[in-house]
Amino acid sequence: MAGLIAVLAALARLEWRHIARAGTLIGNSFPVLAIVLQMGQSAGFVLLLFVLLLILPVCTDPLRRIPQHRLALWPLGRRQVNGLRFVAVWLNPMSWITVSLVLMTSWSLGLLFLALALTVNLFSLPSFGQWNPFRYMPAPAGRFQELLRKDLRNTFHLLDTYLAIALSIATATYRFVASKPEPEAWFVMSLLVVLALSTAAQTLFAPDGPAGVTRYRMLPVRGWQVLLTKDAALLLVTLVLTLPLTPLPAVGAMLAALAVGHRHAIEPAAQQPRWSFAHGSLVPDGLVQAFGIFSMGVTIHRQDWRWIGLSVLLWAGSVLYYGRRFDKA
Numbered sequence: 001m002a003g004l005i006a007v008l009a010a011l012a013r014l015e016w017r018h019i020a021r022a023g024t025l026i027g028n029s030f031p032v033l034a035i036v037l038q039m040g041q042s043a044g045f046v047l048l049l050f051v052l053l054l055i056l057p058v059c060t061d062p063l064r065r066i067p068q069h070r071l072a073l074w075p076l077g078r079r080q081v082n083g084l085r086f087v088a089v090w091l092n093p094m095s096w097i098t099v100s101l102v103l104m105t106s107w108s109l110g111l112l113f114l115a116l117a118l119t120v121n122l123f124s125l126p127s128f129g130q131w132n133p134f135r136y137m138p139a140p141a142g143r144f145q146e147l148l149r150k151d152l153r154n155t156f157h158l159l160d161t162y163l164a165i166a167l168s169i170a171t172a173t174y175r176f177v178a179s180k181p182e183p184e185a186w187f188v189m190s191l192l193v194v195l196a197l198s199t200a201a202q203t204l205f206a207p208d209g210p211a212g213v214t215r216y217r218m219l220p221v222r223g224w225q226v227l228l229t230k231d232a233a234l235l236l237v238t239l240v241l242t243l244p245l246t247p248l249p250a251v252g253a254m255l256a257a258l259a260v261g262h263r264h265a266i267e268p269a270a271q272q273p274r275w276s277f278a279h280g281s282l283v284p285d286g287l288v289q290a291f292g293i294f295s296m297g298v299t300i301h302r303q304d305w306r307w308i309g310l311s312v313l314l315w316a317g318s319v320l321y322y323g324r325r326f327d328k329a
Contacts (some may be wrong), residue, residue, distance in 0.1 A: 019037060027316070042217040049163055050106050073284050094114070139152060151229060157207065158272070158276070161197065165173045167192055168241040175245070186245040187245070187301055190250040190297075192255045194293050195293055198289045199278040201231075202278070202285055202286070204227070206271060206272035206278070209270075223323035227265075239251055244327075251294050251309070257289045257293055257312065266322050
């Protein structure tokens, strides 16, 4: 019994650390996004997206985070293992949230959340790696094809990207389904898609970790080429997500966000955990990015599309300057 209690205590600490790590928004541009959306009618919808994106990644089975070979070595009998599995269910936030929704709202909402959480658990199974769609991520042919493919995969392991996807789908649906859509709605939302992705522009090397940065320095490529491939991944995602909205101002805004984000991106940083929000710098980088996104996007959209040339020049200068600094580091 004492051994089982010790295991449960360790499992509870592990689950709490996982929740605290996945739920942090320190250094993310989410606060800026939330403030902007509170001024409009979309605040409730985006708040729901925030909550779902924060909660669902931590709703996986706590026992699945323990290596199976290590679990098999623990001196636990069958009855103790079954008791451990039963208690682990209630260490999972999914159980408490489902019960709360059923008691406080309705069965249908509780079952909907349960279905979403079970879907997340399905995709976290070890067997999912055998048919993981990210393994077949397309990328343009060329010398840097595999580097670009890797960076595209890393982008889709951040919750920021899924917020941007949800905003894009919701706005595109509104644009083509609503009888009298607001003309400027999809332009504003396209900039919010860029803002949702902007923190990832500050953490270009974080998914690779210190070991990945070391491997980059061993490759026969220059720093500006490395930044170019990483920027290309975010620009491709931005272009695809804003095609049904206003792609040109969005691309110009993302170029501005990347030009600002390079300063923080090349600094040494801890490895970015998967299925969490990007951990960048809100002050000053995030605020400067937000200013650049909206000022450049509005200028391109309302004055002249050729202002995108200024975005390209600023971005190219940033790539060359910080690429040189990356080489000297």
